[in-house]
Amino acid sequence: MADLFIGDDIADDVEIAAVATVIGSPTAIVHETERLVYGGTHRRHDHRHLLLPALHALQSAKGWISPGGLNHVCELLQVPPAEAYGVATFYDMFRLDESDHPSEVAHVTHVCVDAACQIAANEELIAELEANGEQVHRSPCLGQCERAPALFRQGIGRPDSVPADAVEVAEAARRIPQQGDPSLRLLRNVGVVDPTSLDAYRANGGYRALAEAIEMGPAAVCAEVADSGLSGRGGAAFPTGVKWRAVAAEQGRPKHVVANCDESEPGTFKDRIVMEQDPFAVVESLTLAGFATGAENGWIYIRGEYPLATARLENAVGQAREAGLLGADAAGSGHRFDIEIRRGAGAYICGEETALFASLEGFRGEPRSKPPFPTTHGLFREPTAVNNPETLINTLDIVLHGAQDYRSRGTERSPGTKLLCVSGRVSEPGLYEVPFGTTLGQVLDLAGPLTGSGALAAVLMGGAAGSFVGPDALDMPLTLEDTRERGTTLGSGVVMAFTDEIDMTDVLVRIAEFFRNESCGQCVPCRVGTVRQHETMVQIQAKGSLSPQRRSLVGDIAEVMVDASICGLGHTAASAVNSAMDLGLLSATNGDSPR
Numbered sequence: 001m002a003d004l005f006i007g008d009d010i011a012d013d014v015e016i017a018a019v020a021t022v023i024g025s026p027t028a029i030v031h032e033t034e035r036l037v038y039g040g041t042h043r044r045h046d047h048r049h050l051l052l053p054a055l056h057a058l059q060s061a062k063g064w065i066s067p068g069g070l071n072h073v074c075e076l077l078q079v080p081p082a083e084a085y086g087v088a089t090f091y092d093m094f095r096l097d098e099s100d101h102p103s104e105v106a107h108v109t110h111v112c113v114d115a116a117c118q119i120a121a122n123e124e125l126i127a128e129l130e131a132n133g134e135q136v137h138r139s140p141c142l143g144q145c146e147r148a149p150a151l152f153r154q155g156i157g158r159p160d161s162v163p164a165d166a167v168e169v170a171e172a173a174r175r176i177p178q179q180g181d182p183s184l185r186l187l188r189n190v191g192v193v194d195p196t197s198l199d200a201y202r203a204n205g206g207y208r209a210l211a212e213a214i215e216m217g218p219a220a221v222c223a224e225v226a227d228s229g230l231s232g233r234g235g236a237a238f239p240t241g242v243k244w245r246a247v248a249a250e251q252g253r254p255k256h257v258v259a260n261c262d263e264s265e266p267g268t269f270k271d272r273i274v275m276e277q278d279p280f281a282v283v284e285s286l287t288l289a290g291f292a293t294g295a296e297n298g299w300i301y302i303r304g305e306y307p308l309a310t311a312r313l314e315n316a317v318g319q320a321r322e323a324g325l326l327g328a329d330a331a332g333s334g335h336r337f338d339i340e341i342r343r344g345a346g347a348y349i350c351g352e353e354t355a356l357f358a359s360l361e362g363f364r365g366e367p368r369s370k371p372p373f374p375t376t377h378g379l380f381r382e383p384t385a386v387n388n389p390e391t392l393i394n395t396l397d398i399v400l401h402g403a404q405d406y407r408s409r410g411t412e413r414s415p416g417t418k419l420l421c422v423s424g425r426v427s428e429p430g431l432y433e434v435p436f437g438t439t440l441g442q443v444l445d446l447a448g449p450l451t452g453s454g455a456l457a458a459v460l461m462g463g464a465a466g467s468f469v470g471p472d473a474l475d476m477p478l479t480l481e482d483t484r485e486r487g488t489t490l491g492s493g494v495v496m497a498f499t500d501e502i503d504m505t506d507v508l509v510r511i512a513e514f515f516r517n518e519s520c521g522q523c524v525p526c527r528v529g530t531v532r533q534h535e536t537m538v539q540i541q542a543k544g545s546l547s548p549q550r551r552s553l554v555g556d557i558a559e560v561m562v563d564a565s566i567c568g569l570g571h572t573a574a575s576a577v578n579s580a581m582d583l584g585l586l587s588a589t590n591g592d593s594p595r
Helices: 013-020 041-062 067-077 081-088 122-133 164-172 198-203 208-216 218-228 240-251 270-279 280-295 307-322 353-359 391-399 404-406 440-447 478-484 502-516 526-541 547-563 567-573 575-582
Strands: 002-005 036-039 109-112 135-139 151-155 258-259 295-302 337-344 384-387 417-424 430-435 456-463 467-469 494-501
Touching: 013 041, 013 067, 013 208, 036 526, 041 067, 041 081, 041 337, 041 353, 041 478, 067 081, 067 384, 081 417, 109 122, 109 307, 122 135, 198 280, 198 337, 208 218, 208 280, 208 391, 218 240, 218 280, 218 391, 218 404, 240 384, 240 391, 258 280, 258 353, 258 391, 270 280, 270 391, 270 430, 280 295, 280 307, 280 337, 280 384, 280 391, 353 384, 384 391, 384 456, 391 404, 404 575, 417 440, 430 440, 430 502, 467 575, 502 526, 502 575, 526 547, 547 567
Parallel strands: 109 135, 258 295, 258 384, 295 337, 417 494
Antiparallel strands: 002 036, 109 151, 417 430, 456 467, 456 494
């Protein structure tokens, strides 16, 4: 047994009621004379994963997490208060100081300050909102780059819900630029099928793929996915069939499939649109993954700044469960499978799969060293397959039409189609689906013509963790192999255009600041390197030029982070900055010392 010593602060009735909606009534024994709660490691294992939902409940109820509210949650879940405090302070959306949220404020407005919004007059929007009395929080990318400058309102004093303006904006943007194009595979339902209706989804072919998968059997489904050449669409491009087969081969332990919907890479919004406008496809494909791998437990981990997508997925899961498509005999398969939804709370690092596991389990979202790999030691240290929504919905097309049909699009080494998030200085920013091999210039033409000065200076590929390419890259085929050969990446599908009137130094300072803020701080190379990189970029901005000494310093910092960081954040934190310097997007001088 483990003893927990809880502080003297007491939760009020509002906080107790809010927490009860996600945890239930207290079951721990509280000593009458000491706030000493008795519990055990078994209880902690069973219930600690409810810590994040409980913190959301407290934040939503009062606009901040009070010491009493935190104590109450620690009693219920048997979590040491110091650990719970460490988790709560890890996330951008939680506040532990009442002064951060005055009682008369009904919500906090988060306004994006990353690249797409930075060059779309976000400071003017912030000034306007503050002049109207709104409390504004400067936020990292909100995943709404196609409608920059973007904002998100976080409600206070009521249960989390979808603001009316969020629904209106989403419905206004429901039409994608290619809507009605018969060649669409991944986006064919968007703007065509009612995203709130299971009947509408099934009438348009929904759940045919799952039925076909059940007929084929798990081994055949894994083989078809492997033969298709499908690779992960989150940036790492790991073969999906290899991952699924590895999890399917594990026996004797509970298994999990996780939809990584924590889409936080600046410039990326593809998964948000899929979740908002085709949520049943996400639920069906995650169920298909569970059947193929033998996993009974499905999880959707979605970023907290996506209220409409969360509501749509909750509705889809509920309707699927009611229709018997989830549960003890999911879709008549004889296989038990159900899905739980968990909201993140503003932490870019939780898009890394092992950090996501830690967050789901109720710990700080810090990455784990590999090996062991998630296929054997993933969520709760059990076999786990993790895919993002774009990867998952590809499997529906593969199962329905076969691997060879899938390979008829794209290239030999990059088969299929790719969702691209096009933003920046283009006339029609939005989500585009194109076959692998389409050139960068063709994609910009789809979204063109260019705005601003109309003269292209650079394109950011893959997001803040990607790299810049110049106008000479317009002939580059967008495939995994071609982008790699050109020294860049497709990453999560970001294509952000910058014209020559934009001050790129400002953009790079913000990218460096983003990584400084988002590093989890677990490993020294990333914790110190991202701070030092940002300091150097601020110095360059103040000088108005780039000296050879500072260029060398930035390169040295990047080398250390790439070589010694635990996870991909440290490995890629300097990619965009270094590529911009290589392209000459910052003016050079023979000037001063780097110190």
